[in-house]
Amino acid sequence: MPTRAKKPARAARKPAPGKTPARRSPARPRRTTIEIFVATIKGAFVLKGDGARRSWSVGNPYFLGSETNHLVRDPRDRKTLLLAARTGHLGPTVFRSLDGGNAWQEARLPPAFPKAPEGQTGPVVQRTFFLTSGHASQPGVWWAGTVPHALFRSEDGGATWEHVSQFSRYVAGLKEQKPANIGETPGGAITHSILIDPRNPSHVYVSLSTGGFFETTDAGRNWRPINGGSSADFLPEKFPEYGQDPHCVVMSPANPDRIYQQNHCGVYRLDRPGVQWDRIGRNLPSAVGDIGFPIVAHPRKQDVLWVFPMDGTSVWPRTSPEGKPAVFCSRNGGASWTRQAKGFPQSNGWFTVFRQAMKSDWQDPVGLYLGTTAGEVWASRDEGGSWELIASHLPRILSIEVADKARS
């Protein structure tokens, strides 16, 4: 049975700056092992699961009413939380908790562009879209991707953020050469999927919607596109050097040279040091297609991955094809796929799952979690074999992250 969110606590009369009203502690299942951080358009929620992943509780919202794009726990200390938030009225900021979510402080210098010289116009951060902790050898380092396209870096645990100006200059140069190839989605010009090579903190991948997939090997000073083989059906040139629309790109935790991408135009695999993407989505059933937003890599097996295809035909409904939600799993690097739909609605299930709203845990067998735009969280304890609804009636879900004590 789904677990309902408890009613929010009554607002404190004088909330402290940057804090939500006082919160009651949710009833926690014993032996909490998994925590799912659900960021929604109206606040962030934490789902706590027991060791068996059968019992779940939904905590009261953090920052109720704020558009929360990403809530991430630092895997290095397992307690620091960073939350990207804004409201319809108020500008974007980052909130930090150093105690697992009990107390929050606002970043002293949130991600923001430098002020333009007098008389010139400058960009404005509209939202921080993506947050990720830095390399294990660099405690305190965080990266942020924003709308519009830009990277920011923090060296103090998210308290202050510095614009990675070299990246913005690089992207501006690309746009000057080919204006149509650096564009915006309906949600803006999104910077996302910041991937840190666990072997080298200076080796970072970043994706732009739209713009493509890019790499730096010197911590952000110089960049190059890696988009060979991935298509951009919405441009006159189908295979440009850059201009593609990666929706979600993940690095296999089992092999940092194995990269998987769910693109606006297909599902791809890249094996570094190669630079040519292989469209493994061609091996999905043609009636389903290979359009979608999220993609998930197995935490221990480089050839195992999951996608959640959505309807990319006609006017692009971006809902489950024919109203039949299903995950597709490949256990051979994308050569073949298995449909996984047990537990999902068999009809009239018009799910949309955003690019950051499907993740795995680190258990064995692996658990999978996805959040829908209808505010439902679905979970599988058996690597996608069967699914159950573990939370409903939440606001539109923008992202999911999983914190797991089993993570090594």
Add this chain to the structure above:
Amino acid sequence: MSATVRVSTHLHSYTGGESTVEAEGSTLAELMADLDRRFPGLRFRVIDEQDHIRPHINVFVRRALVRDLKSPISPGDDVLILGALSGG
């Protein structure tokens, strides 16, 4: 002499729940800087990094809508900072 600044509920988490506060400055820019000293973080939520008032924030000085940070503030002025019409 300072101006009286009234803020809507959106900003109460910064003002400690107060809807009316005092701030000093001869321009709106100075007033906002003083507000940020008193209530750290407030300014960036309503003024972007290019010094523009954010689209769904309305600022009224003596009941007149202003969008320019150079707008003059006189002692005793009534300043309203309101969140307005940002959607569902």
